Amino acid sequence: MWNYIAKRLLLISVVIFGVTLVTFSAMYLAPGDPAEVIAFARYGQDLSFEQIEAVREAEGLDSPAHVQYLNWLGHVLHLDFGKSVINSDDILEEILRCLPATAELALASLLLSLAIAIPAGIVSALRQNTLLDSACVFTSLLGVSIPNFWLGLLLIWLFALKLHMLPSFGYGTLDNLVLPTLTLGTSMAGVTTRLTRSSMLEVLKQEYIVAARAKGLDERTILIRHALKNALLPVLTFSGMQLGYLLGGAVIVETIFSWPGLGMLLVDSIFARDFALVQGCVLFIAVLFSLSNLAVDILYAVLDPRIRYGKHD
Amino acid sequence: MNQKLKLITLTLMLLAVISASACIGGEEDGTAKGAGSEVSSQELTVGISTDVNNWYLDKFPDGDGRFVWSQIYETLVRLDPDLNIVPGLAESWETPDDGTTWIFHLREGVSFHDGTPFDADAVVFSYSTQSYVTQAVLRPIESVEALDNHTVKFVLAKPMPLPFYLTHVAWPVMSPSSVDAEGNFISPVGTGPFKFESRAKDQEIVVSRNEEYWGEKPELEKVTFKVIPEASTRVMALETGEVDMIIKVPEYDVSRLENEEGIEVHRKLTTFTDFLQFNCEKAPFSDKAVRQSVAYAVDTEMITSEVLEGIGEAANGRAYSPVMMYSNPDLETYSRDPERARALLSEAGWGDSDGDGIVEKDGEPLCVTLLVSNGVWASRHNPMAQAIQGELAEVGIDVEIKLLEGGAVTQLENSGDFDIILRTGHFVWGPYPKHFFVHHSASPFSHYRNATYDELVNAADMTADEEKQKELYYSLQDFIIEEVPAFYLVHEEKIVASNSCVKGYTITSEDPWLNLDGVYLENE
Numbered sequence: 001m002w003n004y005i006a007k008r009l010l011l012i013s014v015v016i017f018g019v020t021l022v023t024f025s026a027m028y029l030a031p032g033d034p035a036e037v038i039a040f041a042r043y044g045q046d047l048s049f050e051q052i053e054a055v056r057e058a059e060g061l062d063s064p065a066h067v068q069y070l071n072w073l074g075h076v077l078h079l080d081f082g083k084s085v086i087n088s089d090d091i092l093e094e095i096l097r098c099l100p101a102t103a104e105l106a107l108a109s110l111l112l113s114l115a116i117a118i119p120a121g122i123v124s125a126l127r128q129n130t131l132l133d134s135a136c137v138f139t140s141l142l143g144v145s146i147p148n149f150w151l152g153l154l155l156i157w158l159f160a161l162k163l164h165m166l167p168s169f170g171y172g173t174l175d176n177l178v179l180p181t182l183t184l185g186t187s188m189a190g191v192t193t194r195l196t197r198s199s200m201l202e203v204l205k206q207e208y209i210v211a212a213r214a215k216g217l218d219e220r221t222i223l224i225r226h227a228l229k230n231a232l233l234p235v236l237t238f239s240g241m242q243l244g245y246l247l248g249g250a251v252i253v254e255t256i257f258s259w260p261g262l263g264m265l266l267v268d269s270i271f272a273r274d275f276a277l278v279q280g281c282v283l284f285i286a287v288l289f290s291l292s293n294l295a296v297d298i299l300y301a302v303l304d305p306r307i308r309y310g311k312h313d
Numbered sequence: 314m315n316q317k318l319k320l321i322t323l324t325l326m327l328l329a330v331i332s333a334s335a336c337i338g339g340e341e342d343g344t345a346k347g348a349g350s351e352v353s354s355q356e357l358t359v360g361i362s363t364d365v366n367n368w369y370l371d372k373f374p375d376g377d378g379r380f381v382w383s384q385i386y387e388t389l390v391r392l393d394p395d396l397n398i399v400p401g402l403a404e405s406w407e408t409p410d411d412g413t414t415w416i417f418h419l420r421e422g423v424s425f426h427d428g429t430p431f432d433a434d435a436v437v438f439s440y441s442t443q444s445y446v447t448q449a450v451l452r453p454i455e456s457v458e459a460l461d462n463h464t465v466k467f468v469l470a471k472p473m474p475l476p477f478y479l480t481h482v483a484w485p486v487m488s489p490s491s492v493d494a495e496g497n498f499i500s501p502v503g504t505g506p507f508k509f510e511s512r513a514k515d516q517e518i519v520v521s522r523n524e525e526y527w528g529e530k531p532e533l534e535k536v537t538f539k540v541i542p543e544a545s546t547r548v549m550a551l552e553t554g555e556v557d558m559i560i561k562v563p564e565y566d567v568s569r570l571e572n573e574e575g576i577e578v579h580r581k582l583t584t585f586t587d588f589l590q591f592n593c594e595k596a597p598f599s600d601k602a603v604r605q606s607v608a609y610a611v612d613t614e615m616i617t618s619e620v621l622e623g624i625g626e627a628a629n630g631r632a633y634s635p636v637m638m639y640s641n642p643d644l645e646t647y648s649r650d651p652e653r654a655r656a657l658l659s660e661a662g663w664g665d666s667d668g669d670g671i672v673e674k675d676g677e678p679l680c681v682t683l684l685v686s687n688g689v690w691a692s693r694h695n696p697m698a699q700a701i702q703g704e705l706a707e708v709g710i711d712v713e714i715k716l717l718e719g720g721a722v723t724q725l726e727n728s729g730d731f732d733i734i735l736r737t738g739h740f741v742w743g744p745y746p747k748h749f750f751v752h753h754s755a756s757p758f759s760h761y762r763n764a765t766y767d768e769l770v771n772a773a774d775m776t777a778d779e780e781k782q783k784e785l786y787y788s789l790q791d792f793i794i795e796e797v798p799a800f801y802l803v804h805e806e807k808i809v810a811s812n813s814c815v816k817g818y819t820i821t822s823e824d825p826w827l828n829l830d831g832v833y834l835e836n837e
Binding site: 097 | 372373446516552720721723740
């Protein structure tokens, strides 16, 4: 197991290296002169050619691309993420400032989606081809199809504007968390419900379930002790991936609800062409994503005795 | 292993229950501020779209941050709501030599928020070489010198109407005590009617009344600026009462809000105008007749009334918004005339020989690209671009719209690799008439080269005599109508909406100035 984790960590570092390389290349190759963009952000209109060149030199943008990248990488290996090229904010501080908001929203949405999806998926599978099943399938399809952007605004309209129950935007209280969580959680629940349903149906067809029924075990024991455990494994994997994805910041939802998370930070930094900040954010998100996937795989081994990570994987 | 499974399942279920109950509980107990809750005495909450990106004069304050700057910091010269020049921190000024030297006489008895006296040294500090503006727009400043405690002398490299420039809210006077001994910024210290209290990044900025303010003290005790990037959320936050006032109301919400009880909509033309900037250096727009043809083909009245829902005013080619100083009210502008547009194209040698509706010349069809930047104006520019595309197709010009990131547009503009760019504003701060430089041969924008035009622009920028300025700027407006280095489409209208409990608000033409003079809350 420890060998496996060590191997995975090695692989993760290769993946993260690749991610930073791709991000750097994308930013480097994007149209527009980064020195001019930075100079404009600092000085506003009426730039002189000399000013743009001074920025180019000061920010090391005049050196070849691979030198710029290796410079950045060297600093990061010393845990120095650098400063924003636009307003000199410390990048690590900025990321850590945004992380709690993103983590809160991600966890709450994930839990809400599981709280909806697991019961709905199970009921749907057990009552296959009934009206209840169709209703669950239809609702989950709706959840998947409704764009977050529209759902978020609709929820604000309903709960804040019409019912005066909740704030329409902001961060800091439990009330503020409700609408963004509902927006993200319900759309995620749609996918997870369908996954739970199909996984459950798959398991219920297995021979060991038939055998358990033949032995005369009651349906509840069969469901909870035998079926659910196996049916939830793919759901667990998927949720882990979702969590990794959510920790990157739910950009649209964060923007709609003025939620000061990583998603907003990343988008702002992309628009401002703040290279250092974009690189820092992407690196951080890639690490979170990889580690959450690793955590899921480890949990897998804990939950399923058939899965053993060892010599042959 | 079963024990572990139970534990994990239980934990997961418990968390799910907690999270669900948090949601349900929230829905039961949550009451939005303003939804029936009492407004505190005189505390105004304003919804803005971006946070303050920086507080100090060494960098350009971007976006809505300037609305906050304009409460904390002040300028030597100010503008009233109609853009007339009025004294600010300077009571009077004069130029002994037609605009190369400017003497400002400062207001006495004014203090910064931390008690530091406002004097000539503070002005010298604010316009020293560390200030970003002296490295950009105010590059001609050669020296700033304190003649005595309350008199400052600016010496410029060339004559300039400096007081016009010094009205800009992004180049205000800051206290030398804003920085420590090493020159590192500590906190924003100005002389304005409100002083900085606190800030939660990307969430809110709080300012409180400056009890020592030299002018008329604000009625408001506290102003909280809430950062709400999404326009629709901003509008709903106003409707729920969570904020009392919002800026940058989207065009499509205006008529609805105007009919809504308890909401006041304030509208006023700004100095900004949307325009089609041609590349005058390469075909087809190197030919004046083709540029004029576009001017006759595009119906700016229709764009304003239909596309922008009546927000703004049709420009018909007028470069200067009517609120701008030196905007000529009697200027002869364009009006839509597709026949005339076709005739001009035909005179220039363009004709539709293959009957496909697109004109050609030497076998080449007239196909052009229209660049639209995906920046802050995109929501307005996208539908405008589509309307323009349709109207130009009617006279035989095929337009391809390209929506690009701002940096990409700038790169194409600098290299001259474009046909038309749809843009807004550009050097149209309040009274300073710098906008005409966009078509100057020394600028990288229109790629327009005309010696007569350049001379006119230089002369206008270098005169401090208002009569002479007026004459020169009138000539420049005529020049633009005739030569069309750009075709001006719509004069922008600024929209601010507030709850009816907000009284005494006068909207200003100046963006990004939020005028809170005389504003108070009428508590029910």
